[in-house]
Amino acid sequence: MANFRVDLRGLVELLSRNLYSGPKVFIRELMQNAVDAITARKEIDSSISPVIRITATGSSLSCKDNGIGLTYEEAEELLATIGASSKRDELGFARSDFLGQFGIGLLSCFLVSDSITVTSRSAKTSEARTIIWRGDSGGTFTVEYAETQLPEAGTIVELQQRPGQSWLKVDTVAQLVRHYGRYLEVPVLVGEGHQFDLCTTSEFPWELGASARQAWCRSNFGFKPLDVIEVLVPAAGLRGLAFIPDQPVASSGQSHSVYLRGMLINNDVKSLVDDWAPFARLIVDSAYLRPTASREALFDDDLLQQVREEISDQIRDWIARISRHAPSTFKRFLDVHGTALKSVAVTDAHMRQLVVENLPFESALGMRPLRDVFSSGMLVRYTRTVDQFRSLVDVAQAQGVCLVNAGYAFDEEILRAWVKDTGAEIGLIDPSEIVGRLAQPSPAEQSQASDLLLMADQILQDREVNVVLRRFEPATIPTIYLVDADFAGELVDQSGRRTAAGIWEEVLGVVNPFDGTATKRLVLNRANPMIAKLCSLQDLKLVEIMVRTLWVQALMSGRHPMNVKDRAWANDLYMTLLDRALESSYQSPSEPTEE
Numbered sequence: 001m002a003n004f005r006v007d008l009r010g011l012v013e014l015l016s017r018n019l020y021s022g023p024k025v026f027i028r029e030l031m032q033n034a035v036d037a038i039t040a041r042k043e044i045d046s047s048i049s050p051v052i053r054i055t056a057t058g059s060s061l062s063c064k065d066n067g068i069g070l071t072y073e074e075a076e077e078l079l080a081t082i083g084a085s086s087k088r089d090e091l092g093f094a095r096s097d098f099l100g101q102f103g104i105g106l107l108s109c110f111l112v113s114d115s116i117t118v119t120s121r122s123a124k125t126s127e128a129r130t131i132i133w134r135g136d137s138g139g140t141f142t143v144e145y146a147e148t149q150l151p152e153a154g155t156i157v158e159l160q161q162r163p164g165q166s167w168l169k170v171d172t173v174a175q176l177v178r179h180y181g182r183y184l185e186v187p188v189l190v191g192e193g194h195q196f197d198l199c200t201t202s203e204f205p206w207e208l209g210a211s212a213r214q215a216w217c218r219s220n221f222g223f224k225p226l227d228v229i230e231v232l233v234p235a236a237g238l239r240g241l242a243f244i245p246d247q248p249v250a251s252s253g254q255s256h257s258v259y260l261r262g263m264l265i266n267n268d269v270k271s272l273v274d275d276w277a278p279f280a281r282l283i284v285d286s287a288y289l290r291p292t293a294s295r296e297a298l299f300d301d302d303l304l305q306q307v308r309e310e311i312s313d314q315i316r317d318w319i320a321r322i323s324r325h326a327p328s329t330f331k332r333f334l335d336v337h338g339t340a341l342k343s344v345a346v347t348d349a350h351m352r353q354l355v356v357e358n359l360p361f362e363s364a365l366g367m368r369p370l371r372d373v374f375s376s377g378m379l380v381r382y383t384r385t386v387d388q389f390r391s392l393v394d395v396a397q398a399q400g401v402c403l404v405n406a407g408y409a410f411d412e413e414i415l416r417a418w419v420k421d422t423g424a425e426i427g428l429i430d431p432s433e434i435v436g437r438l439a440q441p442s443p444a445e446q447s448q449a450s451d452l453l454l455m456a457d458q459i460l461q462d463r464e465v466n467v468v469l470r471r472f473e474p475a476t477i478p479t480i481y482l483v484d485a486d487f488a489g490e491l492v493d494q495s496g497r498r499t500a501a502g503i504w505e506e507v508l509g510v511v512n513p514f515d516g517t518a519t520k521r522l523v524l525n526r527a528n529p530m531i532a533k534l535c536s537l538q539d540l541k542l543v544e545i546m547v548r549t550l551w552v553q554a555l556m557s558g559r560h561p562m563n564v565k566d567r568a569w570a571n572d573l574y575m576t577l578l579d580r581a582l583e584s585s586y587q588s589p590s591e592p593t594e595e
C-alpha cells in the first residue's frame with residue numbers, strides 16, 4: 001500500500017498565502033502554544049511562576065516555557081497530525097482557556113525555518129523523560145528520548161534561520177512579541193546572551209486612570225478622544241474601551257483592536273459595533289469570542305452578534321447620558337460627528353430619532369433641531385438647495401411656512417424617512433403653494449401694473465418666465481424668482497396650485513398662468529416701494545432697464561445659471577447705471593480762456 005508523501009513546505013506556503021498575513025505570525029503561534037501549555041500546567045500545579053523566554057541570535061531562535069510539556073506519546077501523536085484536534089479536548093479542558101484551536105499553528109514556524117526542534121519534559125509525572133521531536137519542512141519527523149534530562153518540566157522550541165530571511169533577529173522578535181503579546185498575562189522575556197527584556201509590561205488601557213487612558217489613545221490610535229466609554233459584555237468575557245474621536249471620521253467606520261486573552265487578533269477588526277456608530281474606535285479583550293483559523297479575524301457567530309448589540313447599546317446609553325448630563329461634550333460630539341450621524345440616520349430609525357431631536361438644521365427658526373421646527377405649529381417645507389432656502393425663507397415665513405434647508409448631505413433622505421416614520425406633513429417646497437399664499441394686489445393696483453406686466457412679459461419673452469404681481473411681506477424683498485423645474489415630480493401640493501389658479505381666474509379673469517408653457521415665475525412684490533414706483537413709471541426706457549435689472553438680480557441672488565444674453569444685459573446695465581450716475585453729477589469744466 002502506498003502512502004501519500006506530504007510536502008510540508010508546499011502546504012505551509014499555501015497556508016501563508018491564503019491564511020496568514022505573513023511569516024511574522026510564527027511568533028504569535030509560538031507564544032500561543034507556550035501560553036496554552038502554561039494554562040494546562042496551572043491546572044495541575046498552581047504554584048509555578050509562569051514565564052516564556054525567547055532567545056534570538058539572528059541565526060536561530062529558541063522559545064522556552066514552563067508549561068505542561070509533552071510525553072513521548074503525546075509528541076508522536078500531537079505533532080504528527082496536521083490539523084488534529086488538540087490536547088485540550090482529550091484532557092477535557094474548556095476550549096476557552098486555550099488560544100490554539102486548530103492544530104496548525106506550529107506549522108507557521110516553517111515559514112521562517114526549515115526545521116523545528118521541540119525538546120520537552122512533561123509535568124504530568126515526576127519521572128517523565130525528556131523527549132526531542134524533530135520535524136523538517138520536507139514532511140518528515142522523528143521523536144526520541146533526549147540524552148540529557150531538562151532540569152524542569154516545560155518545552156523548548158528551536159528554529160534555524162532560513163537563508164535569505166531575517167526574522168530571527170532579536171530586535172525584530174522583541175518588536176513582534178510586543179505587537180502580538182504585550183498584554184499577555186504570562187511574562188515574555190526576549191533577549192540574547194544574558195540581556196533579556198520583558199516585552200509584556202503593558203496594562204490594558206481600561207486598567208489605567210482617566211488621563212492615562214487619554215494618553216494611551218493619543219499614542220496608539222493617534223487622536224485625542226472627545227470622551228471614553230467603558231464597554232463590558234460578560235457573556236463574551238469581554239472588557240474594553242470605546243474612544244470617541246474629537247475629529248470627524250470616515251463614514252466607512254473605524255478599525256478596532258481586538259485581543260483574545262491578551263493576544264492580538266487584529267488592529268483592523270470592523271465588525272465590533274453596529275453601522276450606526278462609525279465614530280467609535282474600540283480596544284477590547286475577550287475570553288470567549290472565537291478566532292477564525294488564521295487567528296487574524298473573528299468568527300461571525302451568535303456571540304459576536306451579541307457583542308455587537310451590547311456594545312452598540314452601551315454607546316447609545318452614553319449618547320443619552322451626555323445629552324442629559326454633559327451638554328458641552330454632547331454639543332461637541334454633534335458638531336464633530338454630525339455628518340456621520342446623519343449618514344446613519346438615513347437608514348437607522350434610532351439614529352434618526354437622535355438626529356431629529358438633537359442635530360441643528362438651518363431653518364426659518366434659526367439653527368434648531370428638526371423636533372423644534374415640527375413642534376412650531378407652522379407648516380414645514382424644505383428646499384433642496386441652500387440658495388433656494390436663502391431666497392425663499394423670509395417670504396415663506398411671512399406666509400406661515402417654516403422652511404428647512406435640506407441642501408446638505410443626507411438631509412433630504414432623513415426628512416423623507418422621518419415622514420415615513422411619523423406621517424409628519426413635510427414636503428418639498430412647491431412654488432405654487434408659496435404663490436398661492438401670497439396676497440393678490442388690489443384690482444386698482446393690478447390695473448395700474450397691467451402695462452408694466454405686459455412690457456415685462458415682452459422684455460423677458462425669450463427667457464420663458466411668467467411675470468406676476470403679488471403683495472407680500474417682507475416688503476423689503478422686491479421679487480421672488482421660482483424655478484419650477486426644481487420641483488418636477490416632487491410632493492407638489494396640487495390643492496395650493498388649484499387655489500392659486502382659481503384666484504387668478506376669479507380675480508383677473510385670465511387663464512391660469514401656471515398652465516402656460518413657462519416653467520419659471522418672477523413674482524413682483526407690490527408691497528415693495530421700488531416695485532410700487534415701477535408700476536406707475538411712464539419712462540419706458542427706464543422700465544426696460546428696471547425689468548432687466550430685476551431679472552439679472554433675481555438670477556444672481558439665487559445663483560441661477562446665466563446665459564450669454566443675461567450676461568450681456570448685466571454688462572449693459574452696469575454701464576448704463578454708471579453713465580446715469582456720471583450724467584447726474586458731472587459738471588463740464590469751463591472752457592479754457594485764452595490769455
Ligand SMILES: Nc1ncnc2c1ncn2[C@@H]1O[C@H](COP(=O)(O)OP(=O)(O)OP(=O)(O)O)[C@@H](O)[C@H]1O
Binds near residue numbers: 033065067087155
Ligand atoms: N510549547 C508547547 N508545550 C506543550 N505542547 C505544545 C507546545 N507547542 C505545541 N504543543 C503541542 O502541539 C500541538 C500542535 O500545536 P499547534 O500550534 O500546531 O496547534 P494548536 O495549538 O493545537 O492549534 P492552533 O492551530 O490553533 O495553534 C498543540 O496542540 C500542543 O499539544
